[in-house]
Amino acid sequence: AQSVTQLGSHVSVSEGALVLLRCNYSSSVPPYLFWYVQYPNQGLQLLLKYTSAATLVKGINGFEAEFKKSETSFHLTKPSAHMSDAAEYFCAVSSVASGSARQLTFGSGTQLTVLP
Amino acid sequence: ETGVTQTPRHLVMGMTNKKSLKCEQHLGHNAMYWYKQSAKKPLELMFVYSLEERVENNSVPSRFSPECPNSSHLFLHLHTLQPEDSALYLCASSQGAGGLQETQYFGPGTRLLVL
Numbered sequence: 179a180q181s182v183t184q185l186g187s188h189v190s191v192s193e194g195a196l197v198l199l200r201c202n203y204s205s206s207v208p209p210y211l212f213w214y215v216q217y218p219n220q221g222l223q224l225l226l227k228y229t230s231a232a233t234l235v236k237g238i239n240g241f242e243a244e245f246k247k248s249e250t251s252f253h254l255t256k257p258s259a260h261m262s263d264a265a266e267y268f269c270a271v272s273s274v275a276s277g278s279a280r281q282l283t284f285g286s287g288t289q290l291t292v293l294p
Numbered sequence: 295e296t297g298v299t300q301t302p303r304h305l306v307m308g309m310t311n312k313k314s315l316k317c318e319q320h321l322g323h324n325a326m327y328w329y330k331q332s333a334k335k336p337l338e339l340m341f342v343y344s345l346e347e348r349v350e351n352n353s354v355p356s357r358f359s360p361e362c363p364n365s366s367h368l369f370l371h372l373h374t375l376q377p378e379d380s381a382l383y384l385c386a387s388s389q390g391a392g393g394l395q396e397t398q399y400f401g402p403g404t405r406l407l408v409l
Contacts (some may be wrong), residue, residue, distance in 0.1 A: 210394040219300070221384055221400035222337075229395040268337065272394040277324065279344035280388065282398055284337040 180205040180271045192293045196240075197256040199288045201269035204250065210272040211252045212282065213243055217265045225267075230251060239263070244290045267287035296300040296320055298401035300380070300385050308376060315404045317368040317385030324390030329397060331382040332362060342370065344390050361375045365390075375408045 183201040185286025203209050210229055214222040234244045243254045256268060267288050275281040307313050319326060325344035331337050343362040350360075357379075361370040368385055372385040382405050385399040404406045 192406070198324075210399070216398075219402075221300075221402045223385075223400070224397055227395065227397065243386070272396075275342050275344075276345070276349040278390065279347055279349040280394060280396065280398075281327075281339045281341040281342060281349075282337075283339075286336045287312050 179282065180207075180209065180273045180283055182203050182211075182269045182271050182283065183287040184236075184267075184269050184288050186212070186288055187286065188291065190291040190293060191259045193261055194258050196258045197290065199254040199267050199269075199290065201243075201252045201254065201285060202212075202250050203252060203269075203271055205231045207270060211243075211245065212270045212272065213237065213241070213264050214268045214270060214284075216268065216287075223254065225254070259292045260293050261294065264290055266290070298343075298385060298387055298399050300383075300401040300404050302404060303402065304405045304407075306409065307372070309377075311375075312371070312373045314408075315370040315371065315383055317370075317401055319366055319368075319399070319401075320383075320389035321399060322388055323386045323387040324365050325364070326362060327386040327388075328368065328370050329384040329386065329400075331384055331403070333381075337384070355359075357402055361391055362369075369390065372406075375406075377408050380408045 212227045213225040248260040270282040330338040341360040361369040382403045385401040388398045
């Protein structure tokens with residue numbers, strides 16, 4: 179079974195500081211990994227995804243993530259935090275539910291707080 | 295309307311009520327999903343409809359009943375719920391029959407409170 183672990187349920191950074199949100203995966207096959215963001219009272223929005231085309235993946239809003247097979251990691255980073263980045267971030271891995279049906283298995287999420 | 299829409303956005307119901315959640319996708323997708331997001335728990339897949347195949351998480355109680363009349367609409371029928379069923383219910387859709395890299399697009403969710 180595939181799974182993801184997000185280290186740190188809460189992360190606080192100052193505005194302008196580096197954002198680093200950690201995600202480690204467990205998979206017996208090459209994984210397809212996703213980062214989603216959830217703003218208050220909203221659904222999930224895709225930030226970026228890893229599909230094996232490139233190990234460094236660039237997403238929306240200045241976020242990027244690097245796939246490191248040797249470390250089984252897919253950490254999310256942003257060089258300079260903005261107040262609008264405050265939200266909850268979810269790492270997820272895709273797998274087969276059954277037949278043509280796919281499913282995402284999510285980590286427990288990391289709440290990012292940006293301090294002025 | 296664009297993307298994935300869900301109605302109602304908020305719902306309060308008693309344990310003896312029957313209600314339904316509605317999801318509609320305007321993306322031309324062929325797969326739709328229900329997820330449950332509870333406080334302090336990871337998002338949990340409840341049901342998938344993909345190319346008319348239904349897949350369900352065996353841990354979902356029978357008081358939740360999905361219905362997918364066509365590829366654009368998905369319902370979640372609720373009856374005799376328990377207070378622990380209070381959560382945010384998220385609907386998602388994806389292209390369907392694609393590879394594992396296909397993206398799921400989420401609606402804004404229905405916030406359910408069971409009294």
